[in-house]
Structures are given as C-alpha cells and as structure tokens.
Amino acid sequence: MSFTNEAATVPPTPSLERGLKKNAIGTRDIVFMLVSAAAPLTIVVGIAPLALAVGGVGAPSIYLVAAAGLALFAIGFMALTRHVQSYSGFYGYIAKSLGRVVGLGAGLTAWMSYNGIQIGLYGLLGIQANLAVKSLTGLELPWWLYAILAIGAVWYLGWRGIDVGAKVLAVLLTLETAIVALVAAFVLAQGGAQGINFDSFSPGAIFTPQFAAVIALGFSAFMGFESGALYREEARDPDRSVPRATYISIAFIGAFYAFAVWIIVQAFGPAAIQEFAAGHLDAGDTAYIMAGNYTGEWCVNLMSVLIVTSVFASQLSFHNTINRYTLSLSREGIFLKHSGRISPRYKTPSxxxxxxxxxxxxxxxxxxxxxLDPFTQFLIWTNSPGVIGILILQALTGLGVIVYFARRKTAGLRWYVIPSTVIATIIMCVVVVLMAQNVSLITGLPDGDPINTVLLVIAPLVFILGVALAMVLKRISPAAYLRIGHAD
Structure with missing residues (x-):
C-alpha cells in the first residue's frame, strides 16, 4: 500500500439526483452547528461527571489540552482545504492525500464513527428526558420512548435542511450556554464549597495517571468540529467562512468546557469532587445537585429541560454530518445509488x-x-468505537497534510503548517493509545473483559474492511475505484 495520490481521469459519477440546497450559510451558522455538535450542556451534565470521577480535580484541564491539540491540527487541516477540493470531510481529504485505498478505509470508518456517537446519545437523551418529565409531572416513562420521539424529530429537521436546523441550533445553544453561565455566577458569588481556587490547572493535577486516563474524553468533546468542511458545498465563501468558524469553535468549546467543569469542582470542593462524582454516576445528577445547592429548585427544573434540548441539538448536527457522508459514498458508488437521492422539495439528502x-x-x-442500561452500556458501548474512529481519522488526516505538502512546493504555505501538523498527529496517536490502555476506566468493566476488546477493535476492523474493499474494486472495477474520494 503506498501513500500516493493516483493521477487518473475520474469517470463520471453514476446518474442520480444531484444538487443540495444552496443555503449560502455563513460563519455564524457553521459555528452554531459545530458548537451544538459538541453540546455544551450535555458535556457538563452527562460527560463531565465521568471525567471528574476518573480524572479527579484536574479534569477541567483536559479540555484545554484537547483544544490546543486540535488548534494545531486545524492549522494543517485548513491549509489542506484551501488546496484540495472535497465535500466529503476527512474521507475526501485522506483519499486525495494518502490515496484511494486508505481513503475508502477512512470513509467507512467515518460513517461508522459518527453513527455510533449520534445513536449512543439517544441513551443519554432518554435518561435526561425521563428525569425532566418526572421532576415536573411525577410521570416516569421508559428511556427508549423518549429516544424514539427524538429520532423522529431529528429526521424531520434534517429533512427540512441545514438552514432550518441552524436556526433551531442557534436558539438551543444560546439557552444552554446562558444556564451554565447563570449557575457559574451563583457558585462564584457564594465562594464555592471551599473558596475559589485554581488547583485544577496546577501541574500536580495535570501530570497524573488519572489525567492521562481521561484525556480522550477531552477530545471527544470536539467530535463534530470536522463538520465545517462537510458544509463547504452549502457555505457562502467557504475558503473564509469554514476556517474562521473552525477556529472560533475550537476556542469557544475549549474555554467554555474548561470553565464549566472547573465550576463543578468549585461547587463541591477539590477535596471532595472525585468521590462525589463517582458516587453519582449512575444517577447522572451531579450537575443538578450543584444547581439546586446554589440557585434553587427552579434552576434544576430549567436545566433538566435544557439538557434534553442540548443532546437533541448535538444529535441533529451529527445526523446532518452522517447524511453528507452517506451522500458522498453513494455518489461514488460505494453505497447504493438510491442512498444519494436528493429531496425534490427541500433539496436535502432525504x-x-x-x-x-x-x-x-x-x-x-x-x-x-x-x-441495556442507557448510559453505562448503550451510550458507552456505541460511543467508544466512534470516538476511537474519529481520533484515527484525525491522525490520518494529519499524516495526509504532511504527505500532500511534502510532495508539492506550494506557494504561500506558512512555515509553521508542517511542524504544527506533525505535533498534532503525534498527539492524536498518543491519545488513541491512552484510550486503549484505559478503556476499562471508561466502560467500568474489568481489564480483560471481552467487551472492552470488542469496543477497541471495531474501528480498526471497519478501516481494514474499507481498505480491502478498495483493493477489490481496483482489481474488478477500475472505474468504481477511481471514483473513491473523487466524486466532487
């Protein structure tokens, strides 16, 4: 297998309805979609307690480290988007920099990963929706009923188009950001549990085995930031709006999450937060207890509703991402041609x-x-392969940036693009290794449990499947092979 960008004339894409709706979305719309995919309130309520339970007082810093690593990665990624046309996200860029064989492995891995992340979140939504309805009405219903209702709503808004989805996401993102800021103001005004301190950002809290164990959770908070590249076909002035939105999103997500999780540490005190968070993982109510202690029951009720809309916003954003990967793979003949049909009414990949x-x-x-338990089993078991898959794709994209620019003398390329990409690629590889070594801490299963092994090998196996399929196509259907990653 060679890292080559095979020069060949790409045959026409098989006939199908083409033409997504030209929404002319701009920087602001893309930022809303990228940050909503990260789901700020979802992280604070649903994922941050796990990071605190395992990583302890240093957990807020994982988001700053992740933001720094992804900012370095984005430098090379955005440089590549200016020189390589692709509306297929990581898949297209990897195919055009490392070759079609690696590219198809990446395409199938991306499709699997985003589906795993998006679908797993229905478990968290079901839990939180049940808590919200129960606290407001006393009625308790099974989590999967709320999940089914959300699945239908996500489908409808996705069918209506990105412009409709962006407006919904803008409202939901504003509300969830405001409630986190409000609770933070109350905690700070009352001096927290043991006085305001910054132990979370000290070297003693960061350079620990526990911190290394949860660093992958920090990167998982940024899983949707690639989506900006997928919206190039529908963006206004994509060479400016997509990079600008990507950098803004990384900066906002990193700073906001670090601040919000640090507030939780202040609310319970650095000495008590790890034990408290670990004891409340099953109930999923750490953030609610914080809100109740510092603001009152009214805030708990409001937060319980907004966490549901936060998860929903994330799922809608990921749904749109998955649809565009399916569209790309269909255009190239990897998936069924029918999967690439465009809605004649809304011009969306219906x-x-x-x-x-x-x-x-x-x-x-x-x-x-x-x-299955909706959080400790359904969410963790479906999300973990997805997170590993996206981290692998980011590492491959970084390698693709290095290979692409090393083979070309590109005028105007900044001197720091290659060094920053090399560092970012190494960071991604290290994070994958750390997640593999500490997967039992995430799943709660003992070391050696076969479920841990299965979760770790799903993404590599899907990648190998894609590589094998590409090699078969190269032999039996050269025309289909040449379309891999090149149907733009």
Missing part, C-alpha cells in the same frame, strides 16, 4: 436521512429489548 433514522430505531429498539 434518503440518507431516512436510512440513518431507521438504523437509530433498530439499535435503540435492540437496546430496549435486551434491557
């Missing part, structure tokens, strides 16, 4: 959206029948 909706219904239904 069939792709319906297929993703059916997949979500099947997996949620299976989890309900098997009686």
């Amino acid at each position: 069939v792709a959206g319906m297929e993703q909706t059916i997949l979500a219904l099947v997996l949620v239904g299976a989890a309900a029948v098997l009686g």
Whole structure:
C-alpha cells in the first residue's frame, strides 16, 4: 500500500439526483452547528461527571489540552482545504492525500464513527428526558420512548435542511450556554464549597495517571468540529467562512468546557469532587445537585429541560454530518445509488436521512429489548468505537497534510503548517493509545473483559474492511475505484 495520490481521469459519477440546497450559510451558522455538535450542556451534565470521577480535580484541564491539540491540527487541516477540493470531510481529504485505498478505509470508518456517537446519545437523551418529565409531572416513562420521539424529530429537521436546523441550533445553544453561565455566577458569588481556587490547572493535577486516563474524553468533546468542511458545498465563501468558524469553535468549546467543569469542582470542593462524582454516576445528577445547592429548585427544573434540548441539538448536527457522508459514498458508488437521492422539495439528502433514522430505531429498539442500561452500556458501548474512529481519522488526516505538502512546493504555505501538523498527529496517536490502555476506566468493566476488546477493535476492523474493499474494486472495477474520494 503506498501513500500516493493516483493521477487518473475520474469517470463520471453514476446518474442520480444531484444538487443540495444552496443555503449560502455563513460563519455564524457553521459555528452554531459545530458548537451544538459538541453540546455544551450535555458535556457538563452527562460527560463531565465521568471525567471528574476518573480524572479527579484536574479534569477541567483536559479540555484545554484537547483544544490546543486540535488548534494545531486545524492549522494543517485548513491549509489542506484551501488546496484540495472535497465535500466529503476527512474521507475526501485522506483519499486525495494518502490515496484511494486508505481513503475508502477512512470513509467507512467515518460513517461508522459518527453513527455510533449520534445513536449512543439517544441513551443519554432518554435518561435526561425521563428525569425532566418526572421532576415536573411525577410521570416516569421508559428511556427508549423518549429516544424514539427524538429520532423522529431529528429526521424531520434534517429533512427540512441545514438552514432550518441552524436556526433551531442557534436558539438551543444560546439557552444552554446562558444556564451554565447563570449557575457559574451563583457558585462564584457564594465562594464555592471551599473558596475559589485554581488547583485544577496546577501541574500536580495535570501530570497524573488519572489525567492521562481521561484525556480522550477531552477530545471527544470536539467530535463534530470536522463538520465545517462537510458544509463547504452549502457555505457562502467557504475558503473564509469554514476556517474562521473552525477556529472560533475550537476556542469557544475549549474555554467554555474548561470553565464549566472547573465550576463543578468549585461547587463541591477539590477535596471532595472525585468521590462525589463517582458516587453519582449512575444517577447522572451531579450537575443538578450543584444547581439546586446554589440557585434553587427552579434552576434544576430549567436545566433538566435544557439538557434534553442540548443532546437533541448535538444529535441533529451529527445526523446532518452522517447524511453528507452517506451522500458522498453513494455518489461514488460505494453505497447504493438510491442512498444519494436528493429531496425534490427541500433539496436535502432525504434518503440518507431516512436510512440513518431507521438504523437509530433498530439499535435503540435492540437496546430496549435486551434491557441495556442507557448510559453505562448503550451510550458507552456505541460511543467508544466512534470516538476511537474519529481520533484515527484525525491522525490520518494529519499524516495526509504532511504527505500532500511534502510532495508539492506550494506557494504561500506558512512555515509553521508542517511542524504544527506533525505535533498534532503525534498527539492524536498518543491519545488513541491512552484510550486503549484505559478503556476499562471508561466502560467500568474489568481489564480483560471481552467487551472492552470488542469496543477497541471495531474501528480498526471497519478501516481494514474499507481498505480491502478498495483493493477489490481496483482489481474488478477500475472505474468504481477511481471514483473513491473523487466524486466532487
């Protein structure tokens, strides 16, 4: 297997309805979609307690480290987007820099990863929706019922188009950001549990085995930031709006998450937060207790509603991302041609959206029948392969940037692009290794449990499957092979 960008005339894409709606979305819309994919309130309520339970008082710093690593990565990634046209996200860029064989492995890995992340979140949404309804009405319903309702709503908004989705996400993002800021103001005004301190950012809190164990959770908070590149086909002035939105999103997410999780540490005190968070993982109420202690029951009720809309916003953003990967793979003949059909009414990838909706219904239904815990089993078991897959894709994209520019004398390329990309690629590889070594801390299963092994090998196996398929296509269908990653 060689890292080559095979020069060949790409045959026409198989006939299908083409033409996404030209929404002319700008920087602000893309920022809303990227940050909503990261779901600020979802992290604070649903994921941060896990980071605190494992990583302890240093957990807020994982988001700053992740932001720094991804900022370095974005330098090379954005430089590549200016020289290589692709509306297929990581898949297209990897195919055009490392070759079609690696590219198809990346494409299938991306499709699997985003589906795993998006569908797993229905478990968290079901938990939080049940808590919200129960606290407001006393009615308790199964988590999967709320998940099914959300699946239908995500499908509808995705079918209506990105411009409609961006408006919904803007409202939801503003509300969830405001509630976190409000609770933070109350905690700071009352001096926290043990006085305001900055132990979370001290070397003693950062350079620990526990911190290394949860660093992957920091990177998982940025899983949707690649989506900006996927919206190039529908963006206004993509060479400016996409890079600008990407940098703004990374900076906002890193700073906001570090601040919000630091507030949780202040609310319970650095000496007590790890034990407290660990004791409340199953209930998922660490953030609610904080809000109740410092602001009152009214804030708990409001937060319980906004966490549901936060998860929903994230799922809508990921749904749109998955649809565009399906569209790209369909255009190239990897997926069925029918999957690439465009809605004649809304000019959206409607069939792709319906297929993703059916997949979500099947997996949620299976989890309900098997009686899986919606958080510790369904969410963790579906999200973990997705997070590993995206980290692998980021490392491959970084390698692609290095290979692409090393093979070309590109005029105007800044001197720091290659060094920053090399550092970022090394960081991604290290994070994958750390996550593999500490997967038992995330799943809560003992070392050596076969489920841990399965979760770790899913993404590499899907990648190998894609590589094998590309090699088969190269032999039996050269025309299909040449379309891999090149159907733009």
